Amino acid sequence: MKLKRTHYIGELDNTFIGKEIIISGWVLRRRDHGGVIFLDVRDRTGLLQVVFEEGIDPEIHNLADSIRIEYVISVKGLIRRRPPGMENPKIPTGEIELVAKEVEILNISKTPPFPMDEDLSEISEAIRLKYRYLEMRALDGLKPFIFRHKVNQIIREFLNSKGFLEIETPFLTKSTPEGARDYLVPSRLYPGKFYALPQSPQLFKQILMVAGVDKYYQIVRCFRDEDLRADRQPEFTQLDIEMSFVEENDVMSIVEELLAYLFEKALNITLETPFPRLSYETALRDYGTDRPDIRFDMKLKDLSHLFRETTFKVFRDALESGGIIKGLKVPANFSRKELDELTKFAQELGAKGLAWIKYNKNASSFEEKWSSPIVKFFEISILEKLEEVFNPLEDLATFFFVADKEDVVNSVLSELRIHLAKKINLVPENKFNFVWITDFPLFEWDEEENRLVSVHHPFTHPKEEDIPLLDTDPLKVKSKAYDIVLNGVEIGGGSIRIHKRELQEKIFKLLNIPLEEAQEKFGFLLTALEYGAPPHGGIAFGLDRLIMLMLGKKSIREVIPFPKTQRAQCLLTGAPSEVKIEQILELHLLPGWKKDKT
Template identity: 50%
Template sequence: MRSHYCGLVDETLIGQTVTLCGWADTRRDHGGVIFIDLRDHEGIVQTVVEPDNAAAFKVAESVRYEFCLRIIGKVRARPDKQVNDRVRTGKIEVLVDTIEVLNAAAPLPFMLDDNVGEDARLRYRYLDIRRPDMQRKMRMRTRLVSTLRRYLDTRGFQDIETPILTKATPEGARDYLVPSRVHPGEFYALPQSPQLFKQILMMAGMDRYYQIARCFRDEDLRADRQPEFTQLDMEFAFVGERDVQDFVEAMIREVFKDVVGVSLDETFPRLTYAEAMRRYGSDKPDLRIDLELVDVADAVKTCDFKVFTGPANDPGGRVAALRVPGGAELTRKQLDDYGLYVQKYGAKGLAWIRIDDLDKGREGLTSPIVKFLGEDAVKGIFDLVGAQTGDVIFFGAGPYKTVSDFLGALRLKVARDLGRVAEGWKPLWVVDFPMFEYDFDAKRYVALHHPFTAPKVDDVSDLVANAAISVSRGYDMVLNGNEIGGGSIRIHRPEMQSTVFDLLGIGKEEAEAKFGFLLDALKYGAPPHGGIAFGIDRIAALMAGTESIRDVIAFPKTASAQDLMTAAPSQVPEPQLQELHVRVVKPKAD
C-alpha cells in the first residue's frame, strides 16, 4: 500500500512520486491551500493539497485529527523560508495527487500530545501507544530483546521454552492458580519464574540455556512491579560465580552500547551485601549519589541521649549518620517532612543537626537533640562524618536493618530533592548476600533469595551450625539504584538441598510433595550450575528514561492488577465454573 515511510522522505526523493500511509497529525487550511501533516512510526511529513486538484481537495476538507490516510504525491523542496530544521523531513513536502481515507476517526477521548492520567492511557492503550514517545519506547524494547537474543545465540546458548502450566512451588510470592477441568479439585500454577526447569535442563546436559520468559506473581503492585512480567532467564553448567558474572557483565555492556549508545564501565565494581548496607543502607545502592552513611555508635555510647545509647550498646543495634553538604539550606518544615517520610520505612523519628557555623561551636548549631549530647559526643560525630559549615546531619538509631532501611531511603530522597544525583550510568555487583533471614513472626528462617541458592560452605554441618550468619553464593547486578539482574550458584547435591529445606521449615514430606522431582534429579549426577535472570521491563525502562515499567509494556495492568482496556479480570459464567469444578464463595460482610 505504500512505497515509503512518512518520516524517511527526504531531499534525495525530490521529483519522485511516493505513496504514504499514516495518520493525520494536523490539518491546516491556509488561504485555500490545505496542509496535512501525515505521521507514521518513523515520523511526520508535510503534505500539500492545492485547490486546482478538486477531487483531492474535497477529500482533504473532510479530514480530521487521526484519520487514517493513504496519500500519493510528488516530493518537492520547500521554499527556503518554510524549511523546518527540527524534523528530518523539514526540507521537503509532498504535493498531493490523490488522497484516500482508509478509516475515519471519531473524536478522540484525548489529544495524543495531551498529558493525560494513567487510567485514560491504559483504557485507550491503542491510542496511547500511537504517541511518538510511546512508539520510541516500545521499539527500543524490541531492539533490546533482539540484541540480547543475537548475543546469546552466537555464544552457544539454547533458547528453550519451559511450561506455563506447572506445579505450585513456594518462591516468595503467591501463585496464580489455574483449575484443571480433567482433574477435578486440582490446579496448575503459573510460573513465578522458570527456576526449577532451568536447573533441570542443566542436569539434562543442555549446558547453556536462555529464555525470554513470562513470569507471574500475585503480589502487591507498584511502579516497578506487574502481575505478569518478562525476564531474560539464563543458566550455565560447570560454573562458579565469576564465570556467570563476567559473561553477563560483558553482555550488558555490549547491549547498552548497541541499543542506546551508552558505554558502561569496563569493569563493574563489587560490593558485599554487608558493605552496601553499611555505606548506603540498601542492597541496590545508587552510586551516582555521593552521600554515605557513617556509623557513629562509638561516639555516643556514653552520652545522655538514651535514644542513641541503647542501640549504640546493643550488638544488634545501629546508630548511623548521614551528612548532607549544603543541607543547612533546608527549612525547618522540610526537615520535619523528612521525619514523616522515614516513618514509612520503620523509623520512629529522625534526629538532625544543622551546622550554620562550625566555628561558633554550639552557638552555630541548630538541633532538637544537641542539648543531650556532650562536647565529646558532638566532636566525635563531627570528626567521623567530616562535618563542615552548611551541612545538615541526619541520624538513625535502632535495630540495624531498620536504621539502614530508613536512612537508605532518606539518602535517595534528599539527593533527588537537592539535585545531588549525578548524570550517567553507575553499574555494580552486590555479592555475598546472607543465606537466610529470620522471620520472628513465623519463628523460622526464610530464604533471602530462594531455597535453591547454594551457601558459601560445602559442609552440611557447618551450614546448620552457622545458619544465622551463613553467606550465600547469590549476586545481583545493580544499575543506578535499580536491581536489573539477580542470580546465584545453585545447590547441586541432594543432601545440601534437603538440609536447606529443613532449615527453612520445609519438612521431608512437604519437600517430597513440592520438590520431589528436583530432589530425584539431584541424585543422578547433577553438575555444579548457576545462572541469573534480568528484568527486561526494568532495563527497557532505564534505557527509555522512564520511571515506570508500565511505559515499556504494551498492555500493562494497573496498581490493582486490572486491565482497563479489556476489563479483566471479569466474572465467569456459572456453566464454565461448573466445568472447572469451581464454586465462587463471596466473602462475608464485616
C-alpha cells in the same frame, strides 16, 4: 486499497525530491489555508506534511476537505522541497513535503479522548491505559516499544554468539509456592487439580542443565500474584540465563560483557567494567540497603560507639535496648521548616524521630558552628569526633541521626539518603552505575512463621566453607548468590545452584519443609539431581525494569505495551472479568453443582 504504500515516512529525505511515492498513515493535524489544505500525516516511522493545492482535481480536493484528525489515509504524490521560510527543523522531513495527486480514505475516526499531538504525560494514566492503542499511536508513542524490540534483538545477538541456546519452558506447570503466590489455572480434564503459571523458569532451567544444554537463555513471561508497585506487574518479562560448569565469577563476567555490549549498541554508552562489588554486610553498613545507589557518596556511619556515654535520652534508650545509632552527613544547610518536613518524612518511614545538627565550619563561635536543640547534651569532644568521622567536611553541612533497631535505622536512613540527594541535586542524570551485591546470608529468620526462610530461593548453594555451619548455626551461612543493582534498583539476581540431592534435601529440612512435602513439590527436580547433575548457576533479569532505567522512565508500565494498573486490572479489556456459570461448572469449581442447575 487502491493506493498501496511504497515508502515509510521515515525513509524520506531530500534525495526523494522529484519522485512520486505513496504513503499510508494517520492524520495528526489539519489546516485549511483558503483552499490549500495541509495534512500532517504520520506512520510509526515519522511525520510528513501533505499539501492539497488549488487546481487539483475537484473530486480529490472535496475528498481531502472531508478528512479529519486520525482518519487513516493513503496519499499518492510528488516529493518537493518546502518553500523558503516554511521548513520545520523539528522533524527529519522538515525540508520536504508531499504534493498530493490522489488520496484514499481507508477509515474514519472518532475524535480521540485526548490531543494526539501534545505531551500526554499530563493526561490521567487511567485514561491513557484505557485507550492504550491511541497513546501508542501518538507522536513518539511507539518509541519505548521499538527500543524494547531493539534490546531483545541485541540480547539474542550477543548470547547466540556465545553459544547459548534459546529454549522455551512451560507456562502451565506445577504449583511450587515458596515466596509469592502462584496464579492457578484449574484443569478441566482432572477435576480438583490445578496448573500454576510460572513465577520463573527456575526448576526447568536447572533440569535443562541436567539435560546437558550447558548454556541456556530465554526472554520469558513470568507471573506472580502479589501487590503491585511502580516496578511490579502480575505478569512481567525476564531475561533468564543458566550455565553449567561455572562459579560465581563466570556468571558475573558474562553478564558484565552482555550489559556493556547492550549499552554500547542500544544507547551508544560505554560502561566501565568490571562493575564494583559490595558484600551484603558492607552495603547495609554504608547504604542501609542491599540495593544501593552509588551515583553519589553520602555513606551512612555507625555512631553507636560515639554516643555510648551520652546523656541524650533518645540515644541512650535506643542503645540500652539493643539498638544502634547511625548518622548521615549532607553537604547542605536546611531551614527549620525543611528540617520539620524531613522529620515528618522519617517518621512516615517508621522512625520515632529524626535528630539533626547544623554545622558551619567557618563560624567564629561554638553556638554558630554547632546548631541544634540536642547540642547541649553532648561534650565538645564528641562533636570533634563527629568531625573526624565525617572528614572531610564542607563549610556548611547538616548531620542527621536515627536511633532504633538496626533494621529500622537502615530502612529509614537509606530512604532519607535518596530523598536528600534528589532534593539538593546530587543525583547525576544520564549516568548508569552498576554494582554487584555478593555474600548474602543463605537464610533469614521469619518472625511471623517462626522458621528459617531463604533469602533468595531454596536452590541456592551455600558457600563451601560454610556448609559445616548448616548443622550448628545456619543463620551464619553465606550463599553463592549475587544481585546486580543499577542506580538503586535491583535489576537481576542469581546464584550457583545446589546440584546434589543430599544437600538439597538438607536445605529443605532446615526450611521446615518435610521430606514428604519436598517430594510432592520438588520430586521431579530431586530425581533429576540423582542423574549426574553438573555444577551450574545463572541469573535472571527483570527486563521491564532494565528498559525502564535505560529510557529514564518512572514506571515499568511505560515500557510494557498493555500493562495492568496497581490494582492488577487491565483498563483496556476490563480484565479480570466475570465468566459464564457454564465455564465455572466445566472446570469443576463448584462441587455438587450439575449443568442442569441454574
